[in-house]
Amino acid sequence: MVNIIWAVMAIVGIVYAMFNGTMDKVNKALFESADEAVTISIGLISILVFWLGIMKVADKAGILHILAKIFRPVVLKLFPDIPKDHPAIGYILSNLTANMFGLGNAATPMGIKAMEQMKQLSGSDTASRSMITFLALNTSSLTIIPTTVIAIRMHYNSTSPTEIVGTTIVATIISTLGAILLDRFFHHRSIRRE
Amino acid sequence: MAVITLISTWLIPCFILLVLFVATWKRIPTYETFVEGGKEGVKMAFTLLPFLVGMIVSISILRASGALDAFVGLLSPILNFFGVPPDIVPLALVRPISGTAALGVTTELIDSNGPDSFIGRLASTMQGSTDTTLYILTVYFGAVGIKKMRYALKVGLLADLIGIIASIVIVTIIFG
Numbered sequence: 001m002v003n004i005i006w007a008v009m010a011i012v013g014i015v016y017a018m019f020n021g022t023m024d025k026v027n028k029a030l031f032e033s034a035d036e037a038v039t040i041s042i043g044l045i046s047i048l049v050f051w052l053g054i055m056k057v058a059d060k061a062g063i064l065h066i067l068a069k070i071f072r073p074v075v076l077k078l079f080p081d082i083p084k085d086h087p088a089i090g091y092i093l094s095n096l097t098a099n100m101f102g103l104g105n106a107a108t109p110m111g112i113k114a115m116e117q118m119k120q121l122s123g124s125d126t127a128s129r130s131m132i133t134f135l136a137l138n139t140s141s142l143t144i145i146p147t148t149v150i151a152i153r154m155h156y157n158s159t160s161p162t163e164i165v166g167t168t169i170v171a172t173i174i175s176t177l178g179a180i181l182l183d184r185f186f187h188h189r190s191i192r193r194e
Numbered sequence: 195m196a197v198i199t200l201i202s203t204w205l206i207p208c209f210i211l212l213v214l215f216v217a218t219w220k221r222i223p224t225y226e227t228f229v230e231g232g233k234e235g236v237k238m239a240f241t242l243l244p245f246l247v248g249m250i251v252s253i254s255i256l257r258a259s260g261a262l263d264a265f266v267g268l269l270s271p272i273l274n275f276f277g278v279p280p281d282i283v284p285l286a287l288v289r290p291i292s293g294t295a296a297l298g299v300t301t302e303l304i305d306s307n308g309p310d311s312f313i314g315r316l317a318s319t320m321q322g323s324t325d326t327t328l329y330i331l332t333v334y335f336g337a338v339g340i341k342k343m344r345y346a347l348k349v350g351l352l353a354d355l356i357g358i359i360a361s362i363v364i365v366t367i368i369f370g
Contacts, residue, residue, distance in 0.1 A: 013255035033254035041243035048235035056231025061217035146322030158309035166198030171323035175357030186345040
C-alpha cells in the first residue's frame with residue numbers, strides 16, 4: 001500500500017510537470033528536498049538521544065513499573081477474557097506504558113510477546129476478542145509525549161515546539177476512547193450474529 | 195483552555211524532575227544510564243533517515259509540479275464545507291498506512307507552512323495522536339500467525355478517523 005502511494009505521488013508529479021511546464025521546479029525540488037530530509041534526520045538525533053536517555057533512567061528507577069501498576073485495574077477490565085495473573089497482562093501493560101512515552105521500539109517486542117500469550121490462550125489462527133482490543137488500543141496509541149514531532153518543530157524554529165503536547169493528549173484520549181467503544185460495539189455485534 | 199497550554203509547557207520538565215529525583219533517591223547511576231539509553235536514540239535517527247528521504251522527496255515532487263495544489267483545489271469546496279483544511283488531506287490518507295511515511299508528510303507540511311501556522315500545529319497534533327493501523331496489524335498478527343483478523347481492521351481505521359476529526363476540532367478550538 002505504501003509502495004503504491006509513494007510511487008504514484010512521484011509519478012503523478014512528474015507527469016503533471018510535463019504538461020504544466022514545471023519540470024524545472026520538480027528537478028530543483030528533487031535534490032533540495034533530499035538534502036532537507038537528511039538534515040532533519042540528523043537534527044532528530046538531539047532530542048531522540050536526550051529522550052531515550054531520560055526514559056532509560058525512568059525505566060531503571062521503576063517509574064514505568066509504577067505506571068503499569070496504576071493502569072493494571074483498567075487493563076483487567078478491558079481484557080475480561082484473560083485470567084488475572086496471566087503473563088499476557090504484564091506484557092500488555094509494558095507495551096502500553098512504553099507507547100505512552102513515545103518509545104515505539106521498546107513497545108513492539110512487548111506487544112509481540114503479549115500477542116503470543118494471547119494466542120496460547122485462544123489456540124487458533126483467528127483473532128480473539130482480547131487480541132483485537134489490544135490492537136485497537138495500539139492503533140489509537142495513547143501518547144503523552146510526541147517526541148519526534150517536538151524535534152521536527154524545533155528544527156523549523158517553532159516559537160513553542162511543545163505547544164502541541166496538550167492538543168495531542170486531548171486528541172489521543174478521544175481516539176483511544178473511540179477505539180475502546182468501537183471494539184466493544186463490534187464485539188457485541190459479532191456475538192449477536194453467531 | 196489555559197490548562198492545556200499549561201500542561202504543554204510544564205509536563206516534560208516536571209516529568210524529568212520526577213525521574214531524576216526518584217532515580218537519585220534509589221541510587222541509580224543516572225548519568226551512565228542516560229548515556230546508555232541515548233545510544234539507542236542515535237540508532238533510531240539513522241533508521242528513520244532513508245524513510246524520510248524517500249517520502250519527503252516524493253511529496254516535494256508532487257508539490258513542486260503543481261499537482262498537489264490542483265488536487266487540493268479540486269477538493270477544497272467539499273472540505274471547506276466541513277471545516278477541514280484541504281492541505282491536511284495527504285497526511286490523513288497516509289497516517290493509517292505508514293508511520294514513517296506520515297512523519298515525512300508532517301515534516302513537509304511544517305516546512306512549507308511553518309511550525310506555528312494552523313496547518314503546522316494540526317499536522318503535529320495529528321501525527322502524535324494516532325498510530326499506524328496497518329503497520330500494527332501486519333506486525334502483530336504476522337508475528338503470531340493470525341490469519342483471520344475479523345473486525346480488527348474496521349476498528350483500527352475508524353479509530354484513526356476519530357483521531358483525525360478530534361485533532362481538527364481540538365486544534366481549531368485551541369489555536370483557531
